[in-house]
Amino acid sequence: LEITIEPDLRILGNSDLIAMMTAALCDNAIKYCHKNGTISVELDNHGILRVQNDSDTIPQDELDHLFDRFYRREESRNREDGGYGLGLSIIHEIVISHQGKISVESKDNQTTFTIMLPLVN
Numbered sequence: 104l105e106i107t108i109e110p111d112l113r114i115l116g117n118s119d120l121i122a123m124m125t126a127a128l129c130d131n132a133i134k135y136c137h138k139n140g141t142i143s144v145e146l147d148n149h150g151i152l153r154v155q156n157d158s159d160t161i162p163q164d165e166l167d168h169l170f171d172r173f174y175r176r177e178e179s180r181n182r183e184d185g186g187y188g189l190g191l192s193i194i195h196e197i198v199i200s201h202q203g204k205i206s207v208e209s210k211d212n213q214t215t216f217t218i219m220l221p222l223v224n
Contacts, residue, residue, distance in 0.1 A: 104142050105141060105142070106143075106144045106145075107145045109146060109147055109148040112146065112150070112222065113223035114150055114220050114221070115201070115220070115222060115223050117201070121201070123197070124193075124194050124218075125152065127190050127194050128154045128194055129142070131154075131191065132154050132155075132216075133156075135159075135214070136158055137156075137158060137159075140156060140158070141156070141157050142154070142155070142156045142157075143155045149219075149222070151217060151218070151219050151220075152217070152218040152220065153215055153216070153218075155213055155214065155216075156214055157212060158212065158213065158214045160213075160214075161209035161214060166207055166208075166209060169191050169207055170205070171188075173189065194218075198220070201220055202221055203218055203220040203221065205217070205218045
C-alpha cells in the first residue's frame, strides 16, 4: 500500500460521507487487487483523489457500467466475495452530491479510479 497525501488540504463537503467514500474505494481496491499487487492512494493539492490497484484489466464495455446500481462484474467471483453491486454506485452518488467528478480507467493490468472534489478556498 502506497499513500501520498498533500498536507493541509481542506475539501468542501461532508467529512463523514467523504471518509465513507474513500474507505469504500480502498476496500474495493483491496478486494480486486492481485495477490502481492500494489495499491496506491494519492490525494493531490488540486483535490484529486486517485486509487489505483494491480488487477485484471476491465474491458471498456464493463467500465461503462461500473457505477450502475446492482452491477456486478464476474458473477462467480461475486458469489465468493459477497456484495450486492452497490458500492461503486454509492461512491458515485457521494461524488455527485459534492459537485465532484469520478472516472475509471483500466489498462495494462491496473485499474485507476479518479475523483475530483472541490477544495475550500
